[in-house]
Amino acid sequence: MHIHLVDGTYELFRHYHAVPPARDADGREVAAARGVLHSLLALVRQGATHVGVATDHVIESFRNDLWPGYKTGAGIPPDLWAQFPLLEEVLTAAGFVVWPMVDVEADDALASAAYLAAADARVLRVLICTPDKDLSQCVRGSRVVQVHRRTRVTLDEAGVRAKFGVAPTSIPDYLALVGDSADGYPGVRGWGAKSAAVVLARYEHLEAIPEDYRTWTANAANPAGLARSLAAQREEAFLFRTLATLREDVPLFSDVESLRWTGPRPGFEALAARLDAAVTQPPRDGRAG
Known part of the structure; x- marks a missing residue:
């Protein structure tokens, strides 16, 4: 089996800057969350069977206690920030395993999930879906690889060495x-x-x-x-x-079979319909239409 581990935080930011804003009937901004949902459903249609999605439920982590200049949630647009819980809700309803991180970061969850999945002999390949250079440290040979879904670039160990010059x-x-x-x-x-x-x-x-x-x-x-x-x-x-250095000890699952996508949960269709019925707004400055 192949395990796809998706950086939900990156995907939400990417779609926020790539699609026009849209609001649902309650006035909530939903375009980025809707975009990520459709992207992951497309991943399943392309053959993905086992999928885990990590998100930063809060931006701050234990690293903020170590270095005062470490990244925070300051400056995140409110209509993007409000979509983090929405993304977790809609992906869970769609049947995906979602890991909302609080004390550690989404990157730590991806690293831990890659470590756990690679320890299972049934797993043929682990695909960490993010362009974040931090995750390159998790690549192992050609079995644990990093995938940039937008550019369709896959980095195995040789690819990491070619890109950064180091192992x-x-x-x-x-x-x-x-x-x-x-x-x-x-x-x-x-x-x-x-x-x-x-x-x-x-x-x-x-x-x-x-x-x-x-x-x-x-x-x-x-x-x-x-x-x-x-x-x-x-x-x-x-x-x-x-x-x-990413953590590899976050206890996310005990069996990779728990990551198997088995279809949407009850109530998903109504939630998806609300998102798809959202009214598209004129693009904001700096956002592509």
């Missing part, structure tokens, strides 16, 4: 060095994607990088400057790696 297991170290503006941490001064890839391709993890740059066998530009910067921000670098 999947080095992705948290890579992000610690280069930073992640989307998640709100800056990385280590002076380190960029190229230097991080060159050094980590040789040493794999932060603690293995020699303090004395003169002993480096990685052909990085300005090794002295890189070594000084890493030494000065060593504690921050390890903290950033902690922020970038």
Whole structure:
């Protein structure tokens, strides 16, 4: 069997910016949630049998306690924020397994689900459906892969190495060095994607990088400057790696068969009809029609 793990938060954001707004009879904005629903039903029509969807029921997580600049829900448009519970409601009614995350993030749920599914010998392939670079750390060979559904790009382990220059297991170290503006941490001064890839391709993890740059066998530009910067921000670098490392211990399910899609639940048709009857509004500035 193949297991499809979907980043519901990403899908909701993507559809919010890709489709015109629409309101149901109660005046609720529903277009993005409706778009995600149709997208996942299309995934089933294309052959997906076992599907799990992770959402950020709240944006903040334990990582906000570790780093004050970590991402929050500030700035999320109210009509997008209001669709998070709607998305969870409609996907559950449609028969999908949904994991609304509170203390941890949707990314942690996807990583945990991938770990649990890959441990089952019946599973032939795990497909993590998100473009989020954090999830590249979960890729294993060609059995656990990352899928960007919009661009139809699939990354196996070789694909991750080709894209980032490092192995999947080095992705948290890579992000610690280069930073992640989307998640709100800056990385280590002076380190960029190229230097991080060159050094980590040789040493794999932060603690293995020699303090004395003169002993480096990685052909990085300005090794002295890189070594000084890493030494000065060593504690921050390890903290950033902690922020970038996804949890694999979230207890989501005990049997992958619980992810099998068996069809909509009672009441789904009425809810879907309300969404499909929503009246489309003129596109807002910055949103595609």
